[in-house]
Amino acid sequence: MKDKKRLLYIFLSMLLFVPIGLLTDAPAWGEWDSGYYQKILGFVPKGIKSAKSINAFMSDYSIKGLSDIAGYYISAVVGATLIFGIFFIIAKVNKNEKSH
Amino acid sequence: MHIPDGYLSPEIAIATYLTATPLWIYGFKKLKTILNEETLPLIGVLSAMSFIIMMFNIPIPGATSGHAVGAVIIAILFDPWIAFISVSLVLLIQAVIFGDGGVSTYAANALSMAFVGSFAGYYAFNFFKKIKFAPFIAGWTGIVSSSVLTSFLLGIEPIFWNENGHPLYFPFDLKTTFIALVGSHMLFFGVVEGIFTMLVYSYIKQKKEIKVVSHER
Numbered sequence: 001m002k003d004k005k006r007l008l009y010i011f012l013s014m015l016l017f018v019p020i021g022l023l024t025d026a027p028a029w030g031e032w033d034s035g036y037y038q039k040i041l042g043f044v045p046k047g048i049k050s051a052k053s054i055n056a057f058m059s060d061y062s063i064k065g066l067s068d069i070a071g072y073y074i075s076a077v078v079g080a081t082l083i084f085g086i087f088f089i090i091a092k093v094n095k096n097e098k099s100h
Numbered sequence: 101m102h103i104p105d106g107y108l109s110p111e112i113a114i115a116t117y118l119t120a121t122p123l124w125i126y127g128f129k130k131l132k133t134i135l136n137e138e139t140l141p142l143i144g145v146l147s148a149m150s151f152i153i154m155m156f157n158i159p160i161p162g163a164t165s166g167h168a169v170g171a172v173i174i175a176i177l178f179d180p181w182i183a184f185i186s187v188s189l190v191l192l193i194q195a196v197i198f199g200d201g202g203v204s205t206y207a208a209n210a211l212s213m214a215f216v217g218s219f220a221g222y223y224a225f226n227f228f229k230k231i232k233f234a235p236f237i238a239g240w241t242g243i244v245s246s247s248v249l250t251s252f253l254l255g256i257e258p259i260f261w262n263e264n265g266h267p268l269y270f271p272f273d274l275k276t277t278f279i280a281l282v283g284s285h286m287l288f289f290g291v292v293e294g295i296f297t298m299l300v301y302s303y304i305k306q307k308k309e310i311k312v313v314s315h316e317r
Contacts, residue, residue, distance in 0.1 A: 024159035028165055045268055090132070
């Protein structure tokens, strides 16, 4: 149990330092917005221009009206909680299925 | 490596969904056999770590950036199928909640970052098992293999889908994409994934109280 706690500490310290990820605003290779294609190619490929994407709730790991760092922190906590929570639910449902 | 919406043709998007769906079903069944009160905290925390490590954007020369994925550590501690499902879940949350990676391209991203990464890392680990740095090699091999599939899926777009000489979807050719993506993963992000895998693996293995599923099959 003590060791599981230590793993949790590693996780929490990663969480604490997560704003380091904001130090660069360079996009990943191949994850550009349309403006990049306009600049480099002189046109935006049709499929990319007309792409429909969903309105993400916390787009780009930020929250409107909050500073980048606060938004990034909250995104990290929300994401990690959702992921852990989904596993928790699967494990619970799984246990119930097995006991029946 | 998170391919956004509009970068892949519908044909490729559908093909990746058709490929990924049976793998998700099989993997999910496997997850249900392994997930219990003992493994839940570990699998849960390692998956949450995968989410967090992807938020550490690392700038590299050429005005771009990237990050580790954290799939391989789950693959070598548990099972590559568990890693595949865990990282698929992480990617789903990223796409739906944070707009990181497209929805039509979600299956493509899951196949590269979650499936190929986990299995390549797992086999590399078993191959180099006797070497002290096996977890590092596994992490590096896993993420580099993911980048190979991503560059292939992107790079074939302009070969098949054009209109009046203008590419319809992702515009850069296979060679350019391969050099940029696979090259940057070999030199930078693979090293980060390797170090991350090595650190967490040594930490877990050093603590004997944590029981992990053996990888014998």
